[in-house]
Amino acid sequence: MMIKKNKFNFTLLTIVLIQIFLLVNMSFADSYFIHQTDPLKDNKERINEGKNKDLTRIIFNLIVWFLSIEQIRSVYALSNFGCCLETTEGAICQPLLDEDTRCADGKFQPASCDDVSSCKLGCCIESEEGLCTTNSPKQKCEDNGGTWSEDESCNFPSCNKGCCVVGQQTNFLTEESCQALSNFYGVEKDWRQNVKTEFDCVLFSNFLDIGACVSSDMACRIKTRNDCSLESGDFYKDYLCSAPELAEFGINCTKQDSISCIEGKNEIYWFDSCGNKENIYSSDKEFSWNNGRVLKKENSCNPDSGNINSEDCGNCEYFLGSICSQSSKAGNKKVRDGNYVCKDVNCYDTYDRTDKKNGDSWCVYDASIGNGTDPVGSNHWIHQCIDGEEISNSCDIMRNKICVENTTTLDNGEKISFAGCVTNEWFDCLKINNEFDDYVDMKRECDKNNHCYMKMIWDPKEGTDSDLSGGIDAPPVWQCLPEYSPGLPFYDSDISSAQCSIATQSNLKAIKVKKCSWIIFGSYKWAINPVTREQKFTQSMNKWCTSIGDCGAYVNYIGVPTDGGYKVIGETPKLTRAYLEDLKQFKTPDPSQSGKQSGKSDYYLNLEGLPPETDAGWGTIAGTAAGALYLASSLGGLSVTTIGSYFAITSTTADGTITYLFSHTSFGAIAPYASAAVAVAFGYFIGIMIGNLFGLGPEASQSLAIVGAATALGVGIYSGYFATGAPNVFAFGPALVWAIIVVFVLAVISWLMGCGKKRIYDTGFECWPWEPPSGGNFCNMCNNDVHECSEYRCKSLGDACGFIDQDTSHPKCVWLNPSDIVPPMMTPWQESLTDGYSYTNTLVSPPSLGTEIISNTPTHCLEAFKTITFGIQTDKLARCRYSFEDKDYTEMNPFTGASNTNHTSFLMSPGVKTLQEEISRLIAEYEGITPEDEDYSAYLELLNTPIDDKLRVYVKCKSVNGYINTLPLAIQMCIDPEPDKTPPAILSITPKDNSIIKFDAIETAVMMYVNEPSECKYSSEDKPYDLMESDFACDTELTAGSLIGWKCSATLSTPSEDNTFYIKCRDRPFAPIEERNTNNGISYHLKKSVSILNIDSITFTYFDEKSSKTINSGETLEVGSEPFSSELKATTSGGGYDGKSQCSFSFKDSGGFVDFMETFSTKHTQKFSFMKSGTKELTIKCIDDAGNTAQQDVIFQINIDSLPPSVSRVYNDMGSLKIITTEDAECYYSLDNCYFNIENATSMTSLFSASHTAEWVPGKTYYVKCRDAWGNMVDGCSIVVSPNMFV
């Protein structure tokens, strides 16, 4: 083979390679370090294994895998947490990791807080006051005199609230609180447990028996019947003290003497001359007096109106926007008979220029919301009108909660709006992308949640040549994106960088293939990803980027766009100015937009299994169909030619010509035609085969096939006719020979003309944290807003904005240094360098032009495959970027971190030799030389031109006011010139050595990372590398690596209980064999689980302060009230770890699985604080570290017993009063009346039972109250018994 040495700019190529290498690695850098901190990574590796199929998904999954899921899950999975009795700040009973320095010295307990007696959480009851507080630590509660109980949600009778009547006022309190309040006011406790809500309790005061209470000294007071009876007064229901009928008793109170407000009441009331409250004020005095009778609110003047500022009616109503007030506090408006008025407490001309009623709440949005359009710095605000004042609160500083609003029309046509903040479930959307590979599954899950939406990012086949696209297996890239993009601390960008990188696609290739439609004539046609070179791809990627948080090119909430948050790679175009201008539209909120609740439980079943409904989706289906058709036709052709070949071979074996064969058969007449057909088919087949062999592409191969068929036909007829002179003789042999010759020659010509060759274009998009506009012109807008300023909001207005006085009620956003117009001074930062490396100087630039990094190795160079950190410092807050050429600042790559004075990044070099090899390989690939070629190694050798072993990194910084260094700071380092002499090292392997694998695992997927590009093999015996039988599939290209190494994977056969493998690797895959290094390998063991994983039991337990009840699946449980506290428990056994596993549960129709609160053991517990009655159908799923799984469905029936026990029978039982109740209960009696406290009464029951006994005392009346185990009890008496009635 003639080899011409091409002229290449090797230096440029070296830089390009390193740059690609670094770009690939840098993207992972932050993610990797975060990942390394995650204690659960090993578990997750197992969970995610075997999922990834295509490159795009692999990259995306890897990033998400590194970042998102691990981070959040680690928060919930508390298995590695202990209990900190007291933090350095003074917080008690906090679950923390043992290495967490926030725990005070000696205060860490290596156990769950629930297992530390002093920190056990429960309900603390302040006995004296009857106040119950949830989630309270045991010791703290008891030390302060409280009574502690285990149900942390306080779901038990003594903490249930009822309506406490004190005088004419009602309060919603526990029974104990009611007792305390009654004691304080010196009245008998009147507590109504059947009033279940606070609102009902407020209304309850209207139903109390009110009337005149005349005492023995002839004083009259308005009281409740109960209060009056306690004072032994005479009660006159519904009478006022000014009623003429009471005058005959000597009551002399003059009606309507004055008016006033009453604390706890909304209305204006008349008062008589004795100081008694009368009826609601009306200027129609006679109507209001009501002949001396109590007039209910609903019968008083204008009951359906708030009577705001009315001169004639004092029937104020808070819910309708008014409350009784002194005139002086209500603009001096007043009713006719006094200085009071129904003050207006509605809100007028609110923030959104509308009038609102008292109690209304509504959402206000700074800017556009939904569809991932929420601008940077924008918030969702909830506004409330309360007592005439408009109050605004942000749902969350960074849109982790969104505002949802509903409007209801009342019967009278009035509209009331109410709003609430709900959690923005953006994270669930990102999680879905990681959990599902299949489009249909992903869409189904995504559509379940209103906080997510599906978006196609790009279609690799869009714009490709129609013939080519059918054969490419590259589905459209869809993502489930957050409907409401979350805020990110872009100004403190470790987290932001990691999150934004989820939307980075830095290693895409757009590929053209030379399509020769007629053997040698052809042109390059797009095969894959042509769209990645178009503006719409960049825009679509930017949409993805901006949707996942404050990333990419976007606007802030005042409409200032910036484009510092992304970078395009290679041929991908940058965003246009028009696009950026267009983003300004999102600063304006759309009045028709409102936040939605996630509605996660809504499941649109009809979507399941249906094709995508978008145009793009149908395009996908069409493309797939085209591909299928292509495949079908190919297979059809193959089967025809195969049959033909078989037939021809059989024939030629018989005689040499088909004519002869057929002439001796009954089919002799058709033999020439049959042989011609077979020859044509053979020629066609040869054309296809040779075309494919030369890699000419389907079109050229098709052409060759036609030529082959035609040649075979032509030659066969010609040779047959001229050789024999007979018209119906077909020369089969020559036909085949010439067909092969012609096809082969044409194939060679086609190959030389470049048919089927590829042109590869680098494309891609890197998503970085959003950059605020330079300077601080807009900082003050944060202060002048109605809405509160926050650091997040302030920083979005300008890079130079500072949020000061944060610890005050009036923090400010200010331009920190407006007069600073000097670019930052840059200094090499010695401390940032990895140990063993140093800068030759640390002079300030300018004026210094640069420095050099040297290592303490003999060569002073950066060792091959060694990662180092390097960094610079600036004299002021700045953003710094670097590149390997002196470029414009906007073209460079960012250091980690946002505006800062310390800037660091990472470097890893493969070494000169490896770089040379990689360059040679790329050139060879470009030239079409493959490893299969005989001269491949020689060719690579020839290409090994020495390359520059110096690498320069150029750094420029931009001050927060936007001033950039004109001259860069250059940091030079040499790359190790020596060939890599160290054998490859296996950095990690999954599953780990000596892992236990599934009980029924015949094969096990193994993935490992090697520290450099290598080839690896394995065997069941320890033998030399070359003799090992099986290969790992390894990433051998330099640019395929990441900071965790180069990936190798294989599926190992694991038939035995104990399986041992020996694994060895050899580096530098493209180097001559004698220069490559082989390691000694490792022995690797996988042991099978002893049995399958079993779920032994699943129980459901109700519990309260006094009792608990447990049921198994299929059983029914009766409880007293809802919501109630309960516990779901599962136990596991078997598997690889004696039952130790991670279990999760899912309620039917409620969506996904949720991990048990306590799991990672053989016992799995989940508490429910607010369980309600009904049929509970659950699925429990467990998985152990070996991958053994178990699943079980259960059903529990929970019914509510809300009825009080009733008395079914009363009789004289051998001289005793015996009462039988309809259910087990405890009964008490009083001899006075039904208004007694059972705690102080005489018990008729020893334990809860249906039979109750008391002494039979004729002449006495027994007022009996019965209460069941759930505390159900009638308000009055269960029965009133007088033994006189019985014989």
Added chain:
Amino acid sequence: MMKKRGQLTIFILIAIMIIAIIILFFLLRNKSPITLTGGNEESPESFLQNCIKDKFSKGVDLISSQGGYVSNTLNIGYDDKKVSYLCYSTLNYQKCINQEPVLITHLETEIKNYLSVEISSCWDKLTLGMQEKGYTVNVKKYNYTGVKLTPGKAIIELKNAEIRLTKTEESLKYNKFRLNFNTKLYDLAVVVQEIVSQEAKFCNFENLGYMMIHPETKITEKTFRDETTIYIVEDRKTKEQFFFAVRSCAIPGGIG
């Protein structure tokens, strides 16, 4: 006859004397304190009340503005106050843990401790003042039992506070002092406890709904840095405020 008359006269005189003695007894008994300390002088109880009043107000203001503590390490700066966390979770996404589950008792203890020096000082001032007015003061015991918070007021009780004032032949003995101060601290604390309980249970408190049912209370929320919420509970009538902080189910920016 004369004998009988004389006898009757004696009986009448004796009766008059008895009645006079009884009347005198009651007269003297009711008026003696006023006489003892001078007609226009305040009683020892009033003296103590006035003496402690300012310190009490200051203490309640301080404790109310700092989440129920005179000082506490678990706090967040807000204006010049160090507002204590009453419910706190160090971790993100976790419900907060009640840091002061028996709040009212705790408040009573804080006020008691805050006032103990002042009460001692006022007690000394009382005895000194009485001595300066010519009384012989005999103090045997002093037992400051603490503060009791009740709806609308706080009660400070000094039990076994045996003080005997003597001037000329008159003397007076006090055993127990009960000082009443108007404050809505108890009422505010009940609301605070409700908020804390709901935050610990639901990660949220629905303030608008609460205010609609309790128009006398104003609850203001301020979302603060470090995912902290500062609550300000105010009695609309007296304008008394209680500040406290909660960190519950904190969601940090980004994947944190």
